[in-house]
Amino acid sequence: MFFLLFPIVLGVILFSIVEQHRKKQRMREQDYDWYKSAHPDLVTERGVKCACCGNSRINARALMRHTYMREHYCVQCGTTLYYSPEG
Ligand SMILES: [Zn+2]
Numbered sequence: 732m733f734f735l736l737f738p739i740v741l742g743v744i745l746f747s748i749v750e751q752h753r754k755k756q757r758m759r760e761q762d763y764d765w766y767k768s769a770h771p772d773l774v775t776e777r778g779v780k781c782a783c784c785g786n787s788r789i790n791a792r793a794l795m796r797h798t799y800m801r802e803h804y805c806v807q808c809g810t811t812l813y814y815s816p817e818g
């Protein structure tokens with residue numbers, strides 16, 4: 732039984748490691764500067780606006796501890812706009 736389950740378990744573990752890595756990579760790429768260059772009209776000295784609904788109320792929340800990243804999201808529609816390092 733163990734020999735049947737082993738490749739499956741190993742596959743699941745490898746898949747989750749790769750997924751986590753890709754998630755972190757995406758978070759690092761989608762930072763404030765990325766959002767600013769992607770939406771230059773939405774990022775001004777008066778603040779940041781949501782690309783989805785145009786709301787200017789953006790909140791930040793800490794993600795899972797091991798990612799050490801904060802997520803900046805629109806209060807109105809919940810869209811994640813960009814990420815920043817925690818701390
Ligand atoms: Zn929004």
